[in-house]
Amino acid sequence: MEKFEKLLTIQDLCKYYPMGKAKKDGDKKEIILKAVDGVTFNIFKGENLGVVGESGCGKSTLGRCLLKLIDATDGKIIFNGEDITDLNSKGMIQYRKDMQMVFQNPYSSFNPKKTIGKNLSEVAEFYGLKSKEAKERIQELLQYVNMDTQVLGRRCDELSGGQLQRLAVVRALIPNPKFIVADEPVSALDVSVQAQILNLLYDLKDQFHLTMMFISHELTVVEHICDRVMVMYLGGMVEIGVTEEIFGNTMHPYTKALIASKPKDFPEEEKEQVILEGEVPSPTNVPTGCRFHTRCAECIKGKCDVEIPPLYKVADRHWVVCHKAKEAAKAYEEARK
Amino acid sequence: MSELINIKNLKVNLMSPRGIVHAVRDINLEIAQGQIHGLVGESGCGKSMTAKSIMRLHDEKKMLYGGEIIYEGNTDILTMKEKELEQIRGKDISMIFQDPMTTLNPLLRIGKQLDEMILQHEKVSKAEAKERSLKLLEKVGIFPAEQRYKQYPFELSGGMLQRVSIAMAIACNPKLLIADESTTALDVTVQAQILRLIKELQEQNGMSVLVITHNFGVIAEICDVVSVMYAEVIVEHGPVGEIFHNPKHPYTMDLIQSIPKSxxxxxxxxxxxxxxxDLRRKIVGCAYAERCKYATDACRESAPQLESCGENHEFACKHKFA
Structure with a gap:
């Protein structure tokens, strides 16, 4: 399959944090916070994969694990055919060029004591560009993001959030990466500026042949710019598929609830009321069986709370982790006929 | 429908080390009884400043007010004495803030904080106050109330705490509830729960609600009337359907179009x-002229005034869009 060439393969990735010991049922037990718990998926060349979920579902941890900013506890990360799971920071240097990140808060992602020019040229030098080349590269990129070279002399407190976020994108593009993780890049920005950054990311992806992982909690934003969407709940993946399938043929009850609880676009809009009750359980105490069964309206007692649901293929490029997926898919097929 | 709060020519100026900041410039706003009124705008446009002025929550040593805020048609909140204000704050007008973690006192049990609120404003015994607190907790969907009553804020999640702060805000059956970005820090699923709760309580008590937000989704979800603010002034005001489908001010139009739709x-x-x-600079003409694609020289010379265009719909722009 030439069309879908894998850039990244993630196998059974886990990230656990030990939280010390506590007394539970009489004896002392190790408490483990399962931030990411056995996630397997691929990222294909040239696509924009959206990752959505509520806060604390492990989406940011996952992004950081992929770039090896934090070490995974278990599992494999294969980038461009090579296993990078066990590389230390020295070994990662050659891969860093290809994998970059844009963070949520643009104000804290630059050194406030140095000028923007210094901030950017340091990065360029780290990736082996001579000072003249670095200057040219930065100027070229500034043109792409529609900014004047004057900003290079400023410090970050003199610039607005939108400007800084564009500069953060410039910094990520300096080494000419193949893969970018954008972790909530528009959440800290105002609505009018959000659109600027979204358009920019959309254009740059084509221009620089980038592959992107776009982490966000805003469904409409993800629907707008992503090709495929992965839905996470409590450290695990519950549904993954092409955007049209996820939004048009939603299978997992959690995804359904998530889509139903996003605010309306227009005041007169009528919508399904599938408001989720309760809140996400603690990741130190993940429910047995299906991790969503405690809040699921369609939970089958004796099955969902005991057995871990399998990965079920609903349609081409659409997978769901749910016991009821088979029935739901059948019902959908029949309804379509 | 009569108005509960009538803000007339409100100005708020703050003294900062770098000069006077015009945080609110000449705002007129009417909040009708039993209505959910939305105030929307970008960060720094003065929407929270306006809301805090209604409760006089600013540090008044460092600032100046202008204009008036008429409460229930007869008293001006801006000239009230501290003693009189205490009667109103929390009782007739109460507020829910953005971050529930910092609203509540971390050292006191939730129940104690609720009781305190009731005891402050009403002549009831401690036992009666506790009974009412428990009822309030149940009303906002916190179960089991008896157990939660004894817990500390850190033992509850963000969504739960926001429910507790709503319980505190409605403890004395206020006439106006101000919700200042009160769902911004929450997840979409919890946001939907909280919005539904606010709407239900509003229908039960018939109170007015002022919702302050930058999120048009929240506005679409619960508001009846919307005011759009830009650079410390209200640029458009109207019924929610009109604002979404028939916006007249270029800023409102651009803002609505810049949001991705499902x-x-x-x-x-x-x-x-x-x-x-920049808020320190004096703005001549229309504040939006710099960013507006329709701006002409006339826009930069003098500021446009709010003009009526249809029922309860006003906008401030020199261009008339059909």
């Missing part, structure tokens, strides 16, 4: 060039 894939979003103006 069901839309790819393609360009409408962007608004530039950034909001």
């Amino acid at each position: 069901g839309e894939r790819g393609g360009k979003l409408v962007t608004i060039p530039g950034t909001p103006p």
Whole structure:
């Protein structure tokens, strides 16, 4: 399959944090916070994969694990055919060029004591560009993001959030990466500026042949710019598929609830009321069986709370982790006929 | 429908080390009884400043008010004495803030904080106050109330705490509830729960609600009337349907178009060039002229006034869009 060439393969990735010991049922037990718990998926060349979920579902941890900013506890990360799971920071240097990140808060992602020019040229030098080349590269990129070279002399407190976020994108593009993780890049920005950054990311992806992982909690934003969407709940993946399938043929009850609880676009809009009750359980105490069964309206007692649901293929490029997926898919097929 | 709060020519000026900041410039706003009124705008446009002025929550040593805020048609909140204000704050007008973690006292049990609120404003015994607190907790969906009553804020999640702060805010059956970005820090699923709760309580008690937000989704979800603010002034005001489908001010139009809608894939979003103006500078003419694609010389010379265009719909722009 030439069309879908894998850039990244993630196998059974886990990230656990030990939280010390506590007394539970009489004896002392190790408490483990399962931030990411056995996630397997691929990222294909040239696509924009959206990752959505509520806060604390492990989406940011996952992004950081992929770039090896934090070490995974278990599992494999294969980038461009090579296993990078066990590389230390020295070994990662050659891969860093290809994998970059844009963070949520643009104000804290630059050194406030140095000028923007210094901030950017340091990065360029780290990736082996001579000072003249670095200057040219930065100027070229500034043109792409529609900014004047004057900003290079400023410090970050003199610039607005939108400007800084564009500069953060410039910094990520300096080494000419193949893969970018954008972790909530528009959440800290105002609505009018959000659109600027979204358009920019959309254009740059084509221009620089980038592959992107776009982490966000805003469904409409993800629907707008992503090709495929992965839905996470409590450290695990519950549904993954092409955007049209996820939004048009939603299978997992959690995804359904998530889509139903996003605010309306227009005041007169009528919508399904599938408001989720309760809140996400603690990741130190993940429910047995299906991790969503405690809040699921369609939970089958004796099955969902005991057995871990399998990965079920609903349609081409659409997978769901749910016991009821088979029935739901059948019902959908029949309804379509 | 009569108005509960009538804000007339409100000005708020703050003294900062770098000069006077015009945080609110000449705002007129009417909040009708039993209505959910939305106040929307970007960060720094003065929406929270306006809301805090209604409760006089600013540090008044460092600032100056202008204009008046008429409460229930006869008293001006801005000239009230501290003693009189205490009667109103929390009782007739109460507020829910953005971050529930910092609203509540971390050292006191939740129940104690609720009781305190009731005891402050009403002549009831401690036992009666406790009984009412428990009822309030149940009303906002916190179960089992008896157990939660004894817990500390850190033992509850963000959504739960926001429910507790709503319980505190409605403890004395206020006439006006101000919700200042009260769902911004929450997840979408919890946001939907909280919005539904606010709407239900509003229908039960018949109170007025002022919702302050930058999120048009929240506005679409619960508001009846919307005021759009830009650079410390109200640029458009009208019923929610009108604002969404028939916006008259270029800023409202651009803002609504710049939000991605569900069901839309790819393609360009409408962007608004530039950034909001510096609040320390004196703005001549229309504040939006710098970023507006329709701006002409007339816009930069003098500021437009709010003009009526249809029922309860006003906008401040020199251009008339059909």
